[in-house]
Amino acid sequence: MYKKMKLADTVRIAPDRLAEDVSISVKNALKDKLEGRIDKTLGAIVAVTGLDEVGEGHILVGDGAVYYDAIFDAIVFIPVLQEVIEGLVVETVEFGAFVSIGAMDGLLHVSQITDDFMSYDGKNGRLMSKAGGRSLAEGDHVRTRIVAVSIDEREPRESKIGLTMRQHALGKLEWLEEDRKPKSDAGV
Amino acid sequence: MSKQVYTRYERARIVGARSLQISMGAPVLIDDESTDSLYLAMEELDRDVIPITVKRD
Numbered sequence: 173m174y175k176k177m178k179l180a181d182t183v184r185i186a187p188d189r190l191a192e193d194v195s196i197s198v199k200n201a202l203k204d205k206l207e208g209r210i211d212k213t214l215g216a217i218v219a220v221t222g223l224d225e226v227g228e229g230h231i232l233v234g235d236g237a238v239y240y241d242a243i244f245d246a247i248v249f250i251p252v253l254q255e256v257i258e259g260l261v262v263e264t265v266e267f268g269a270f271v272s273i274g275a276m277d278g279l280l281h282v283s284q285i286t287d288d289f290m291s292y293d294g295k296n297g298r299l300m301s302k303a304g305g306r307s308l309a310e311g312d313h314v315r316t317r318i319v320a321v322s323i324d325e326r327e328p329r330e331s332k333i334g335l336t337m338r339q340h341a342l343g344k345l346e347w348l349e350e351d352r353k354p355k356s357d358a359g360v
Numbered sequence: 361m362s363k364q365v366y367t368r369y370e371r372a373r374i375v376g377a378r379s380l381q382i383s384m385g386a387p388v389l390i391d392d393e394s395t396d397s398l399y400l401a402m403e404e405l406d407r408d409v410i411p412i413t414v415k416r417d
Contacts, residue, residue, distance in 0.1 A: 188385030231412065236380035 173252055174274070177214070178224065180243045181206065185229070187236045198240050199223045206246065210328040215250025216275040249275035251321045251333050256342070261312045264299055266292045269308055271316060271335055278333035280316060285337055306347060313345045370414045375401045378410050 183201040185194075199220065206217045227241035251257075251273070259273040261280075268281040282290045285308055288301035298309035308314075320334030337343045343351075366374065379401035382388055388400055389409045404410045 186384065187381040190381065191387040231377045236377065236382075236384040236386065 173250065173255060174218070175215075175248050175250065176221075177246055177248055178243060179214075179246050180241065182239050182241050184235075184237045184239055187238075190238065194229075194240070195223055195226055198226050198242050199244070202242060202244055208328075210276075210323060210325055210331060211248075212323050212325050215248045215323075216328070218247045218249050218275050221245045221247060251276060251278070251318050251323075253318055253321055255318045256315065257318060258313065258315045258345075261308060261310050261314060264292070264297055264308065264310055266294075269299060271314060273316075273318075273333070273335075276331060276333055278316070278318065278335040280314070280335040280337060284319075284335065286343070287338060306344070308344060315342050315345065315348065317342055364408075364413070366414060371405065374410060374412050374414070375405055378404060378412060 181202065183198055183205055185197050185201055189197045189201075202220045202223070206220060208217070210216045222245040223242060224245065225243040229238035229240050231238055257273045259271040259278070261269050262272045262277060263270040266282075268279055269285070270277050271280050282292070282299065285299060286301050286306055288303055288306065290299045290301055290308070293300050293307075296309070298307045300307045314337060316335040316337050317339060318333060319336045320332070322332045324330040324332075341348065375398070379397040382400050383397035388404075389411075390400065390404055390407060392400060392403060394400055394403075401410075
């Protein structure tokens with residue numbers, strides 16, 4: 173889920189940036205330093221939105237730069253276990269599909285797509301169910317649940333998020349639509 | 361603000377930090393043709409224009 177948080181950090185302002193307004197250069201430095209970074213407890217920092225407070229600068233020995241302590245607002249994204257999330261299939265491979273859930277991608281394993289057996293159709297880059305009724309391809313919108321989270325701070329790309337769609341009201345949005353239809357027909 | 365009195369150690373630290381800043385591209389605060397960062401830093405200190413203070417604790 174996305175969270176708006178108030179965070180504190182220290183940033184280095186290089187001497188050639190000292191001519192600018194402090195709050196502007198501190199905000200830019202925070203953006204450069206933090207946006208796109210992944211922290212184990214905070215999650216992925218999506219954006220630095222506002223600057224609250226800039227403390228006194230400190231000059232350390234051996235470096236001409238000034239270090240400012242700052243308190244700022246940021247938007248972070250952290251995948252939470254059991255969270256239901258909608259996303260977009262960005263890639264299909266033999267063992268499943270990668271789903272973009274915002275700031276990160278999650279893996280939807282073949283065994284977790286439907287109750288049916290899914291096989292990979294490499295020519296069309298999609299996953300087909302054995303009965304042939306359902307397929308999943310790049311660009312499909314899906315609703316999934318997060319069932320595993322392993323965040324790697326050093327290599328954000330190595331972070332793994334496991335997803336499942338084998339539950340009620342989860343799946344490709346079209347399937348959910350189909351599942352709803354017969355009931356409403358019976359009602360009429 | 362009355363001119364701050366610094367010890368020679370503090371003066372050395374300020375001039376050192378300031379000249380390093382200038383040599384790393386910080387804007388110079390006095391009108392001077394010189395390109396010698398150490399000279400510029402000492403000149404700035406003499407004119408009391410360096411925006412650096414010393415924390416004594």
